Amino acid sequence: MNKTFSKTWQHSEIESELYQKWESAGYFKPEINFDGKPFVIAIPPPNVTGKLHIGHAMFATLEDLMIRYHRLLGDAALWIPGTDHAGIATQTVVDKALQKKGIRKNEIGREKFVQEVWEWKDEYGGKITEQLRALGASCDWNRERFTLDGGLSNAVREAFTHLYNKDLIYRGEYIVNWCPKCGTAIADDEVEHQEQKAKLYYFKYDKNFPITIATTRPETKLGDTAVAVNPGDDRYRELVGKEFDIEIDGVKRKIKIIANRAIDSKFGTGAVGVTPSHSMIDWKMAEDHGLEKIKVIDEHGRMAESVGEYAGMKVLEAREKLVKFLKKEDLLEKVQEIDNNLSVCYRCGGAIEPLPSLQWFVKMKPLAEKAKEAVKSGEIKIIPKRFEKVYFHWLDNIRDWCISRQLWWGHRIPVWYKGEEIHVGKEAPSGEGWKQDEDVLDTWFSSALWPFSTLGWPDEKAADYKKFYPTTVMETGYDILFFWVARMIMMGLELTGEAPFETVYLHGLVRDEQNRKMSKSLGNVLDPLDIIAKYGTDALRIGLVVGSTPGQDIAVGESKIKGFRNFTNKIWNASRFVSLRVTGGDLQSGELGESKIGDLKIDEKLLTDADKKIIEEHKETVKSVTENINKFKFSFAGEKLYEYFWHSFCDRYIEESKEQLEADNLELAANTKKILIKILSETLVMLHPYAPFVTEAVWQELKVFTPELSESIIISRWPE
């Protein structure tokens, strides 16, 4: 380290240097406290193609804070890093990049395309993990995992086979959310709803039909097989049970009038055309009433073969043509503008077409029951607690999870077919003529295994699995409670027989200074790397933690970060002053003196009132900070430290100590030096999880004249 203290904390010069020293010294490995109690966090794996954003900075800060704290307590702290292959997202990115080069994936074929994605991954995949290092994340990089690497792929096949053998996975033709743009089925929670104005058309199928129906999607009516009304609706009571032959623009159908309680008699005409193949609710009605299901829209978002001259038309073209026909035939009674929700794909934003398709599903009910119980019994604790209610509600209303995706990038479904035969297993069956399922699994399937697949499961004898599973804390954003957290709990309980973690800590989303969502179009996006360059990692970290409570969104702007940059400088400068005075150095040049601190044993008899007061306050601070971190109150603990360090230690005690240091009583002066160093060094340890870099930089200076201090602050001990 330097022999001199500069006047301000020069973060950019030293942060990466410190990080490299830590990493190469092996301080991030749990082995440095191997006999300690395990404290384990599995990182929420960022998309492999991702670029660091403020959300990553949020989780990395909170998780690193916990990991560093527990490491200081002497626990075997392990933070497992890794990245996610992110099926659709990555495939789309690479596909677009290839298209720019004039390469079409359907021309080069599956094998070549997947190879291209791997090359892309090798080139860009390391970026995000490098960026996590800039945040000070003390992950054990030797244990880094990728959801598509060998071990994890094996875990995926094992899990699939296990669930299939227990009848918890099945294949079937059901209505699914189909994204024509992505060309794949997606899960229920991957569908978003967008409010929009829509036209509600009132019309009859043909002149002979007795009931007027209302719909926003006339073209789907070509696939109707029933009209549903509320059983209590007097207008239609006598028609229920009757069947009519109809013909719409050349398409012939049989329509049965059915009664169903789901129908709101006040909406539209109180009569709904039932389209089993293209509406989730109608599909269910069709099952209940034994209706025929006719598919009129295909996977490309075009009208299917079954609709005569409409076949091959795009959905919107078909709508226009049909409306024109209805007008001409005088069947259209009116058109009303209403507010409607459009279902869109959360990935590409394209409109979702519900349609029947042959897919693989996970049977969720039995898994959900166990997952509910684990939280209800307190085996898993969710912070903040109110999210337990959201969690229960989701599990209570869960539907089977569609896990097959019509993509190329991902875990290929471990199922092989040969004629009528089917083989499900980790390996291809021997013998000729077997063909593997073309589809891959939903990205979240492998994510659901993350806390144990990263530790060696299914090998239950793996050393890491034995030592570090179950993990301790799952820290992530509340926005992926369903996508990820709930599914990890379900899979953990089913596959390992244990809850995968003890505590779920959900952080809020980062918003801008005016509390607006960060978005590129608003131009209010904070780039963590810019902030780090400008104000230092420590300032960013404190800014993200202090003033934020779990589950609550947080407003972060430059002025806040700037305030904490001043705080990191205060840490630097107070330490500079103490070091120079204690060693008899030169306050002007910042050059340290020769005096050393032999030991930190304080002579109680020499304590002045000022000494007693700061020592008392220090004790209280240690107690309060420890308690609050243990209770996951990181913001409150951080504020305490800030207040105590700046206003009690710096503004008051350092000022008071100046007189004592210059006193004629040399013993008093010597004692004061010890108190300064002891309190400063212990406070630095407490600040270290929040501000790892400046505290270490200072520590290295203190160490020069205080041999009692450990080699690095990372491996020192939390004060008692």
Next chain:
RNA sequence: GGCCGCUUGGCUCAGUUGGUUAGAGCGCCUCGUUCACAUCGAGGAGGCCACUGGUUCGAGUCCAGUAGCGGCCACCA
């Protein structure tokens, strides 16, 4: 439609199990540079803690209700 959160000084937010004159940061005002830090120090102005009612010796904190804002889930065919 169901559920949840927020509403505290100009702005962004804390406020731990209800307890003395309600806090912080930023902003603002006054003063200060004799040598840790102007990325600083000393001091100050500024709040009927959304509203109404209740419980209590005592409520920002608990209960009921109202209003505004935000979110999640379901969904209107």
